[in-house]
Amino acid sequence: MLEITFEDDYDTAAFLHLLRNADLNRHIKIHETAGKIGIEKTHSSVSIQTYILPILTRFFTECKEDEYMLSVIEGDYYFLDRDEQQQILQLAHSIMEGELEGLPLNQDDTPREYYIMQELKTICLEENAFSIRSFMTFRLGKYYERLRGYVEAAIDEYKMEQEYQTFIQSLRDYVMSKEPMLDHVHIVHDDYFVLWELKYISEREQKKYIDRRFVREHPMYIDSRLLAPLVSIAPRKIDLYTGNREHAMVQTIQNIFQERVRIFSLDSFHPQENILEEHS
Template sequence: MLEMIFEDDQDTAAFLHLIQQSDDRKKVIVRKDIKNIAIAQADTDFSIQRFIEPVLVRFFLECKEDEHMLSLIEGSYCFSDPDEQQQILQLAHSIIEGDLDDLPFKQKKLPRSQYILEELQTISLETGVFSVRSFQTFRLGNYYEQLREYVEAAIDEYKMEQEYQNFIQTLRDYVTSNTPRMEKVHIVHDGTFTLWELRYVSEREQKKYIDRRFVREHPMYIDSHLLAPLISIAPEKLVLYTDQPEHMMVRTIQNVFQERMQMFPLSAFVAEKSKG
């Protein structure tokens, strides 16, 4: 018989629920206490170890992983606000699921389940006592190191997103607080972005439309070819033609100009041009 010791009755209930979902549930006998679960063979030829390993892997991934990452987010990286913690946690999940690109360590990692399973396979789970807390403390170092890297990457993404949102708000405030230098402008995105009203204006003349002081205050973020004149002109209306609405620059312009902006496919510009 294997006796399993949990930290609290919530963990015990969660683990018991996972046992109930197992296809081999009828091959074991389960007895439950407040913080303990005892598992014995119903079939003498059946391995408790083979039964319990995948259940434990699911338990650590589904029931304890978020708990550990939140502990890191608050304890190691000092994010105490619950909303911030949840945003970072969701970013960590996006990284784990491969939804965020350009992460250098991502391709080198084993599946998280493999780290846990390999450690479970180094101990006997047929009889004796298994302490969840002891296993977490002494056996899951590599797994937790992987989670730490995911959390650190999520925090970096979160900080960049906060910087971006602050930047957008700064541009939005500038546009709304300044008198438009043109009532309406058009932007054509056909591989490159062209501010149509300035397409025949020399680079020297274009500089006259740019608020140099404002650009100097945000040198890393303001694109001198498009954003700098566009923000400085602060048009009352903006029409953007593109077939890539998810392009980063398109999203930035949309976030800044909001209700001032209309977006159409590139074909609409071609149709308008043929009319004119």
């Protein structure tokens, strides 16, 4: 019989839940005691290891993974606020699931579960005792290294998001406090973004619509072709024509100008009707 020892009642109950949901009654018998679960095979030909290895792997990824990552977030990076910890943890999960791309993980495509399963395969899980704590302490170095990579990437992403929100708020405050240079502007997004009111005037004239001082204060973020003049003009109304409402710049303009922005489909843009008549 294999005897698995757990750290606490919560872990014992969590593993037992996974075990029972696996529907292995025909192959194994389960014996419960305080802090321990005994697993006995129902026939000599049954391999306990075959059935238990994937369940143990699920236990570590589903029940212990967040616990470890939160300990890194708090203990190594000193994020003590619970809300911040949860936001970083959610970002880490998004990275794991491939929902966030282009992050500097410097890792190969090996599934993190692989590192757990490889270590479990080196242990006989047919008989004897198996300690969850000992296995986590001495056997999961590569797995923890992978998790730490996710956490570090998530923290970088979190800090970037915080900087972005601060940046957006500064632009929003600027727009709200400024008298508009033009009341109503139109933005056309096809392959690139065009502020239509400035499209046919000279570059020298365009520069008159840019607050150079404000741009100097935001050199890393301000796009000189669109965002700099748009924020400097601070229009009361913006009609934005695009075929991609999820584009990052579309989202940024909406975040800055909020209710001042109206989004239209690209094919609904008609210059003669929308602009020339309005400014005639």
